[in-house]
Amino acid sequence: MGRDLQLRAATESDLAWIHELRHRVYAEELGQHAPNPTGRLSDGLDGDNTYLVVACGAARVGFVSLTPPWAGRYGLDKYLTREELPLLTEDDLFEVRVLTVEPRWRATAAAPLLMYAALRWIAARGGRRVVAMGRTELLDMYLAAGLRPVGRTVRGGALTFEVLNGGVGELTRVSMDRYRALVERLRSAVDWRLDVPFAPGPDGCEHGGASFTAIGTDFRSLHRRHEVVAADVLDAWFPPAPGVRAALAEDPGWVARTSPPTGAEGLMAEIAAVRGLPVEALAVGAGSSDLIFRAFGRWLTPESRVLLMDPGYGEYAHVTERVIGCRVDRFRLRREEGWRIDPARLSAVVGSGRYDLVVIVNPNNPTGRHAPASELRSLIAAAPARTRWWIDEAYLGYVDPAESLAGLAATDPRVVVCTSLSKMYALSGVRAAYLVAEPGTAAGIRRWTPPWPVGLPAQLAAVAALRDPAHYRDHWLRTHTLRRRLAADLAESDETVVVEESVANFLSVTLPPGGPSAARLVDECRRHDVYLRDLSPLSPEYQGRTVRIAVRDAAGNDRIVAAFRAALELLLPSRSVSRASAAEDVAAAGTAR
Missing domain, CATH: 3.40.630.30 (Gcn5-related N-acetyltransferase (GNAT))
Incomplete structure (x- = not known):
């Protein structure tokens, strides 16, 4: 051949x-x-x-x-x-x-x-x-x-x-x-010529982030960060609080060379004070993935049975299926049901008593739906005593921090709440997160935590961020405004696409049946340095036609819309926007950046 x-x-x-x-x-x-x-x-x-x-x-x-x-x-x-x-x-x-x-x-x-x-x-x-x-x-x-x-x-x-x-x-x-x-x-x-890579990626969880490859993972072309719209990852569009930047800038040489508090004691005390939680119910990590790997690696074996929501955050499937080798079932969420968790249906599935762990991301990524705390409390109360619940609240601030189940987790040995500070507090680069569990469970996680689990820059940044709630409340509210405007502009691009808003800092767009695949849309947008996330590998429910788009600032969102329209002009030739108009959109957005 x-x-x-x-x-x-x-x-x-x-x-x-x-x-x-x-x-x-x-x-x-x-x-x-x-x-x-x-x-x-x-x-x-x-x-x-x-x-x-x-x-x-x-x-x-x-x-x-x-x-x-x-x-x-x-x-x-x-x-x-x-x-x-x-x-x-x-x-x-x-x-x-x-x-x-x-x-x-x-x-x-x-x-x-x-x-x-x-x-x-x-x-x-x-x-x-x-x-x-x-x-x-x-x-x-x-x-x-x-x-x-x-x-x-x-x-x-x-x-x-x-x-x-x-x-x-x-x-x-x-x-x-x-x-x-x-x-x-x-x-x-x-x-x-297929719209999929010839070979699978490395044995790891696919998180998007191709935008950083475009910037340069060797860090020699970081000026490209001003040219690339990284809408394929859910990093915050806004900067961290002024106190965070001041803490990192005051003496960067000292921050870089100095070992942090061994057990992040100051960070744990700040979390406990701000959240109203006992410090002994906390464990911290370098991002939620650190905590997921540590906790699941201690609790689960290949004989364990785990229930995941589908679609759901891919890290959980990666850790349970590929790393540990658990027996994993999926609770199917459906578009026609608004991607919501049906409490009665989930209760019936969990009530079988065969699950060691149920994982719920709330609000869910990538569907962007939130399950009320009252519903989850009822589900947990009715569930078999042997079933542990892991509730991931990485995006809860976009809804209402009062909806957290952290208080329940601090007293109920069946419940653990994990919270990343990356997305809500614009700290993705420094990696900080914590989990809340009954003190005995939390102590077990801390016992298997190496010293210095969170670097000094991250500890300083996280403490400063938690001390400035007003800064973040303002930007969370502005995120909702930016998301609604982005959704409206994308929906106006073509009547055959379906735009679904989330409650957090992202939305999804689904292309029409029989039209181009999400992978082709992603590739076309990359020609304009706009990076979107193809959700197809996460679940067959997306039918290869849905992309997730992170909310950026106003200028970044304009570039997303312009690139999206230009891509549709090539992929859906019958659409009403003229080719000249799409080209003008891209040129105008590029000029504005």
Whole structure:
């Protein structure tokens, strides 16, 4: 295979060939279907499927069909009921079907390339499980890729198929470990035109932050920070309180070279005083991720069962599934229900008594919805005594600090509240956070905390920030005003996009079905140095069409809107805003920065 091998999503012109090849292979060659006079074999799921195509120059080589969960049906429904195959009821299941290669290309790497491309496409849409029908005579190929039989065999015409399934995470590990050499050869041989990266990122949680890559992670081109709009991370748009800047600037040489208080005693005392909490109920860390890793690493094992909200903050899935290896279930939040947590439904799920830990981010990131404290208190009170609740309140200040469950956490051994000071207090760069737990639980976390967990700059900054609540209240209120204006401007850009405001410092935009993917929108906006977050990998509920946008200052928001409109002009050619107008928007926003 030469460098002219191309992997792409099927175009309209590819569909006729797909139907013709299916007829040649599955009707004429293999006898799964009866031949028909048209010489074409269509699929009842054609309107829901995504087809990936391999071509060599002008010659098409092969294709694979993907059916997403939001289609509401699968090809396997023709053979098995949901009762016979309960796997088909899962919300994050993607079906891979009809992997077909032209006869003269079957001895090449075309089939492995299509299988690998299908896996990458599914992972980029938040898929966690794959189901497939593998012809029995090709079963070894599917088993070698990491798929496993579910114990069901189906028959179609003259063919027998084994029903197979696998976890996306495990299949990705197999492809990158067992077949790394082949994957690297394919990387150099293929013109990869999918809207997903060729290879998965490093084994870590995806947090966005590509904007810093544009600025320069070697810190040699920091002037770029004035050119890049970092709306892919939820850092505050406003500066920290004047007292914070004064504390860091008074004697930076001393601050840089001096070891901090070993246990952050002054910071803990300030938190206790400001929040009205006993100091013995506190533990501090270098950001909430530090506390999550420390606490979960002590409490959970691969035998633990954890319930996560979905969509939800990706760090929790990363730590529980990939780092610890827990058994993780997801409580599905749905757009049609306003992304809210249904207390009755959640209570019924947790009431089964099988969960060691339930994680709730409140307000939730990325949906931006807040669950009232009264509802959560009732849920916790009714839950089994063995279930621990972890409540992440990183964005609660945008709602009302009085909604915090920190007071409950200080007395109830089943509840822990984690609060980052990064987002609410404009301290993301210095990394400071704390958790609140019953004193015995908090002492256990402190016992497994190394000395100097929070650096001196962070301790000084956090204490100064907590002493100036008026500064932050003013900026939290202004954030709501900026967000509403940004939402209105984005909504006016095109009537086919859906803008959903949050209660915090971000919003989401969903592109129309059948339109461009969120990944393509993100790429187009980056051409204008505007960075947005593609939410697709977090959950299949986003269907590959939703981006999250952090609120910036007025000038930054203007650049976001201008870049968004310019991108839509390219990606949605039928939209009403003229191409000239979109170009003028970008130019004007660039001049204003």
